[in-house]
Amino acid sequence: MQYDAKTPDEYINAIPKERQEVMGILRKVIKDNLPKGFSEEISYGMIGYVVPHSIYPDGYHCDSKLPLPFMNIASQKNFIAVYHSGIYADKTLMDWFVTEYPKHVKTKLDMGKSCIRFKKIEQIPMELIGQLATKMTPKKWIEIYESNVKKK
Secondary structure (H helix, E strand, O other), X not given: OOOOOOOHHHHHHHOOHHHHHHHXXXXXXXXXXXXXXXXXXXXXXXXXXXXXXXXXXXXXXXXXXXXXXXXXXXXXXXXXXXXXXXXXXXXXXXXXXXXXXXXXXXXXXXXXXXXXXXXXHHHOOHHHHHHHHHOOOHHHHHHHHHHHHOOO
């Protein structure tokens, strides 16, 4: 679901009341743990963490006017989602996350290529998401993006 929000605060205020607190906590966990250099903004209708043009002037290959996306959080219709581009592009990071997940949550991992879905908001592993957020600097993400993702 997309919300007509121009700021992360507006986004959280627009989602269903029962999800606002947990999304606020998730947002804080990510902001507290992301390495310096990422910026928070509304990106693709979600709360996004991006590599700004001041660090990576090329921007996103699909639309160079947009900063390079890295991580997003969203309140979808039936779940809360954490999108992490690094998991999709870095097998070592994916393997680490898949191995760590069962140590934090008893339910099966519900995951797409870069989307981690949480149907029960009380089961979001905040500590694990915080650890995940620390795993990649903007510089490292740019290197991986340019070698694995960006069309040459």
